[in-house]
Amino acid sequence: MSDYILELRNISKRFSGVEVLHGVSFSLRPGEVHALLGENGAGKSTLVKVMTGIHQPDGGEIYLNGERVTFDDTLASRQAGITAIYQELSLFPDLDVAENIFIGRQPTTRAGRIDWKTLYREAGRLLDSLGVQLDLKQKARSLSIAQQQMVEIARAFSVNARILIMDEPTSALTLNEVSDLFKLVRRLRDEGTAITFISHRLEELYELADRVTILRDGYYVDTRPIQGVERDELIRMMVGRTISNLFPKQDVPAGETVLKVKNLTRSGVFRNISFELRKGEILGMAGLVGAGRTDVARALFGVEPATSGSIEIEDREVKITSPEQAIRMGVAYVPEDRQAHGLIPPMSIVANISLPLLKEYATAGWVKERDERSSTYEAARQMELRAKNMWQKARELSGGNQQKVVLAKWLATQPRILILDEPTRGIDVGTKAAVHALMSKLAAEGMAILMISSELPEVLGMSDRVLVMREGQITAHFTRQEATQEKIIQASTQSI
Ligand SMILES: Nc1ncnc2c1ncn2[C@@H]1O[C@H](COP(=O)(O)OP(=O)(O)OP(=O)(O)O)[C@@H](O)[C@H]1O
Numbered sequence: 001m002s003d004y005i006l007e008l009r010n011i012s013k014r015f016s017g018v019e020v021l022h023g024v025s026f027s028l029r030p031g032e033v034h035a036l037l038g039e040n041g042a043g044k045s046t047l048v049k050v051m052t053g054i055h056q057p058d059g060g061e062i063y064l065n066g067e068r069v070t071f072d073d074t075l076a077s078r079q080a081g082i083t084a085i086y087q088e089l090s091l092f093p094d095l096d097v098a099e100n101i102f103i104g105r106q107p108t109t110r111a112g113r114i115d116w117k118t119l120y121r122e123a124g125r126l127l128d129s130l131g132v133q134l135d136l137k138q139k140a141r142s143l144s145i146a147q148q149q150m151v152e153i154a155r156a157f158s159v160n161a162r163i164l165i166m167d168e169p170t171s172a173l174t175l176n177e178v179s180d181l182f183k184l185v186r187r188l189r190d191e192g193t194a195i196t197f198i199s200h201r202l203e204e205l206y207e208l209a210d211r212v213t214i215l216r217d218g219y220y221v222d223t224r225p226i227q228g229v230e231r232d233e234l235i236r237m238m239v240g241r242t243i244s245n246l247f248p249k250q251d252v253p254a255g256e257t258v259l260k261v262k263n264l265t266r267s268g269v270f271r272n273i274s275f276e277l278r279k280g281e282i283l284g285m286a287g288l289v290g291a292g293r294t295d296v297a298r299a300l301f302g303v304e305p306a307t308s309g310s311i312e313i314e315d316r317e318v319k320i321t322s323p324e325q326a327i328r329m330g331v332a333y334v335p336e337d338r339q340a341h342g343l344i345p346p347m348s349i350v351a352n353i354s355l356p357l358l359k360e361y362a363t364a365g366w367v368k369e370r371d372e373r374s375s376t377y378e379a380a381r382q383m384e385l386r387a388k389n390m391w392q393k394a395r396e397l398s399g400g401n402q403q404k405v406v407l408a409k410w411l412a413t414q415p416r417i418l419i420l421d422e423p424t425r426g427i428d429v430g431t432k433a434a435v436h437a438l439m440s441k442l443a444a445e446g447m448a449i450l451m452i453s454s455e456l457p458e459v460l461g462m463s464d465r466v467l468v469m470r471e472g473q474i475t476a477h478f479t480r481q482e483a484t485q486e487k488i489i490q491a492s493t494q495s496i
């Protein structure tokens, strides 16, 4: 008998002739959390897709409990007890929690109808056994991302998952939600489930993982018990060099005020938002997911305008009622959900970066190609974009590299006011440092940056000042010197 429930040996994988996994090995024990670590494009998601039967390997073998197997499709791997939860969640928005858990396998009565009583009872039992509290009749569309993940996990365990793979499950969660998820993961591990966990947040890996396997450029680097590896060594194995400064914030004297927001309100969403943003400044906006930060950003960008209050740009009161207007006034907004709102997957990197406007925001005829491409190439280079070449289709890029394309696109528009919503979500440590350096450089050149971030180290490391929002209102305002992790958490969670 093998120690391992699942073992991959010498897996290689090619996409149209280009090898992206070169003889990678990975082994998973029951009752362990095994982290998979590597830069954007290192091959983590591809390896996961080999484990789940989405991709067929071009070389190498897979063993399940010591026996050689092949997974021709996801069904085959699921029957072997393997379930993956991807970042793009796959619930049916109009079905409720219980229906989603049993989708396709609803218990039926003797007459062949869905046996609703049994369905709700079993769903309730399952959630109880997982220690998850959810309203069984709530529609999936109104669940938070964290709750949707819980439903997906419940669904996996309703079919007896023995191997659970989580590809960046925490990137859109709040601190509390992450801790709930970790509680659940630990509990499943203690019951013997084998868990593969991907995250770019090293502190999470140290908190949760037992072992870590590192990939670099599609090559296997090493597998180690994580407690025995120092953070710097982990980074070096992953990026092939040391990174000395994760938050390379330059000290820039703030210039004149470019944006002044007074009592901005959108009924029922946020109210009385007032702040100023100056040239050369990075203003951090902290708070829990759902506190209304993105809504404020969308109002400033004219997507869903405010209902009252005022906005001044360079001392002139303006009404921003559409993104085109916002862009004309020098405002750019990089949305948090970049896969959905910022990227045109079938188009090339060049096309994606050089289109100055998001497709959905553009009115017909408005989009025209920029004349100078040099700034777009420059932005891509600064982002350390990993691609075959600039004509590769965006959808073929790894998740993190897709993010970089969208960031690069907006930077190429050279805005006066740049609003970044979770700028480094899903981006690996090495590139994170590069994005931070770039933000700092842009600020030093006079750009005014509003940075929404749920990652406290990023907020503390990059902001000149920090605003904290909770339930649609600003609850605190700190200078760089005053701001601490504790103060921000307190202001994010205290009741008003
Ligand atoms: N369908 C595809 N066609 C062509 N190339 C692909 C395809 N899927 C992935 N690749 C390439 O394979 C490599 C590995 O991508 P993968 O998504 O596995 O990276 P990753 O480690 O998950 O990165 P990230 O941290 O950004 O999610 C990348 O160079 C990517 O461009």
Ligand SMILES: [Mg+2]
Binding pocket: 044, 045, 046, 167, 398, 399, 400
């Ligand atoms: Mg990935």
